[in-house]
Amino acid sequence: MKYRMIVSMACVFLFTASLFGCAGLPATTGGTTIPPVTPLTPVAKKTTVSERYGENIFYKNFSDITQKLIPGQLIEVPVDLAEYFIARSPKVADLKRFEKEFWEEAGELGYTKQELQTADAPEVIMAIVETVASRITYFNVDGDKNFKARYGKDLLQMDTYFHLKLGDCDKYRDITIALYGIIKNSFDVVKKRNPNLTNVYLSVEKLGGIIRNHAWVTIVILREDSLIISQIDPTFYDSTDVLEAENGYHIILDQNAFRAYFYQGLGDKNIENFSLSYRIFKKVYAGMTNKKIMDELLRGASFGAVRLAYYYPQEAIAEISWINEQYQAKNFRRYLDTLLYRSYKIYSRAGYKQTAEMYKKTLLKEFPKSFWVGQIKIDEKKDEKK
Known part of the structure; x- marks a missing residue:
């Protein structure tokens, strides 16, 4: 460890x-x-x-x-x-x-x-x-x-x-x-x-x-x-001397959740890969009782939503909305700063500046020392150079 x-x-x-x-x-x-x-x-x-x-x-x-x-x-x-x-x-x-x-x-x-x-x-x-x-x-x-x-x-x-x-x-x-x-x-x-x-x-x-x-x-x-x-x-x-991937660290084998990550990783500009990934994420999530894995699945799905936003921002909003709903329903906290940042990025990409700003302010207020706060500053500097 x-x-x-x-x-x-x-x-x-x-x-x-x-x-x-x-x-x-x-x-x-x-x-x-x-x-x-x-x-x-x-x-x-x-x-x-x-x-x-x-x-x-x-x-x-x-x-x-x-x-x-x-x-x-x-x-x-x-x-x-x-x-x-x-x-x-x-x-x-x-x-x-x-x-x-x-x-x-x-x-x-x-x-x-x-x-x-x-x-x-x-x-x-x-x-x-x-x-x-x-x-x-x-x-x-x-x-x-x-x-x-x-x-x-x-x-x-x-x-x-x-x-x-x-x-x-x-x-x-x-x-x-x-x-x-x-x-x-x-x-x-x-x-x-x-x-x-x-x-x-x-x-x-x-x-x-x-x-x-x-x-x-x-x-x-x-x-x-x-x-x-x-x-x-x-x-x-x-x-x-341990070569095998570890279930829960490298990969999630429970209910074949790795399939969702596979299509998310393959992703690129093919919306069908993202769509299939989310169908699998939602199916696996619905049948999951292990809260630690459920939390990890939502974080994984949010990563795909950010990638999807680069090509299909409106579709990404639908996905991140579902993810945030599940996160709030279970009162998860472990990756909340990550979800706030990714929500900010997705809504910004889709042109919903007011909603994006809301997620940004929440992140800054609740997680001032988060890695993602530093990333926002980097993003803003990049925007200034454009």
Whole structure:
């Protein structure tokens, strides 16, 4: 628990207030993008995840995943999921150095190219996690003044952190994702891609995970009639040897609530993803009796409402209104400052300045020391520059 707190505090530096959790996106300036979806399957009809799978999304603990769960024949990647993978693909500055240093480190642990280019998918992922944990020492690279003075204030590419052997939670995550992409696309030894990695993709935690000031990895397995996801935490593994995501911290498995978070994370401009997310949130909430989880569900739903407001502000008002009603009915307090801030943002976005101001004043009055009060000041400075 102590280590978890340290990780979360470090990630606050990159927590872009109202919208994106810890380092939600990898660095995007320059460098080589590691392809996450290879090959991009020709799709006769551009189907989306919701159209193909609906709620047929299931969670498996990583330790329960076997190669038998993974289809051998290539499954088309739904268009919105493919776009999500591509948009969040890590970039590297020096691919050759990255590969060289990875194989050297992996070799010290007893792994070879031949083995990993023919191994089962869970074995490949585990080998990568162990190699990353062996090489990287946890360090707050985003907040340490001396580090930034030496290497610059901007985010470095993932291979640079790997080279320096230092990183915080999103670096553990993105390095793991990047290395998986390298192995998945490698022809070096066996002169063909590892067929066991077909239909298995690694991405960020928001595909099913709770919004935290922390970063970890989502594993996505495409099947013909269902989607399987699993989540692992390379950062915690380095400190505690516990790789599995924890129910209640990383993900909510109760009543398959993670499905709502999955579609919320997938979101983007597709209103159907948000709509399905809220239908699941409301269905799960109605059947939930655990107040702690109910509280967490409402906070999660409010995050989606803020994102929705960027594209569909009027629809976002309907969602945040329902969330606030439930919060008041249960007299919850834990995330009230968060809901007040997000309500302020949504109503501002929709053009209801008077209502937005009401939420803002309530936040300032009831929670003067809240993180979100500081965020309001940042927002106001940005508005002044426009």
